[in-house]
């Protein structure tokens with residue numbers, strides 16, 4: 433429901449979008465990621481003129497383990513919102529689990545093709561596992577384990593590959609960092625000799641550039657895969673993740 437290139441966290445839905453949810457055989461969504469979708473799913477479920485029962489809903493939030501950013505960032509993190517991190521898909525192994533779950537549910541909605549869904553999920557799982565292996569190997573030996581990012585999208589990636597994420601703003605990219613946040617991150621960058629600050633596709637680089645400007649660090653683009661555009665570094669998840677891997681290997685100084 434998110435148009436290509438739109439920032440997904442603050443998606444707004446029109447009445448037509450909401451009606452479309454009501455007609456769907458299956459709605460796959462991530463509770464806590466897009467408040468407008470959560471609300472629409474709830475209201476459609478409550479509206480008896482539609483048939484959106486629990487059967488037609490698949491909340492993939494279980495793919496995350498509910499870790500919040502306080503745990504991720506320790507005392508040095510700049511934030512303490514304590515909200516759950518929705519960005520599970522940046523760990524390919526978690527995405528593979530969701531793919532299996534979606535394939536299973538599609539097979540229930542459309543039993544004639546159940547086997548095809550499962551076969552394709554199997555193929556996708558092997559591709560994701562191969563990617564995971566490349567990322568494990570590529571990020572195993574990095575001079576800089578601290579990953580300083582504009583928004584806190586990379587907690588699951590960091591957790592999977594042994595990096596520590598320090599986000600300048602919170603889990604939602606529009607959150608403006610306070611002067612204190614900026615001062616904390618700037619001090620962290622200097623103290624840990626962080627030489628690359630990452631900003632994201634779909635989000636303004638201003639915050640990352642501010643910190644980079646004050647510390648002499650460079651900036652680089654890391655794609656949280658919240659939407660593909662013409663400017664994306666590849667046409668699908670796996671291609672963009674491979675590009676992210678290259679960016680990270682350079683920025684974190686990996687061997």
Ligand SMILES: [Zn+2]
Nearest residue numbers: 585603656658
């Ligand atoms: Zn995000």
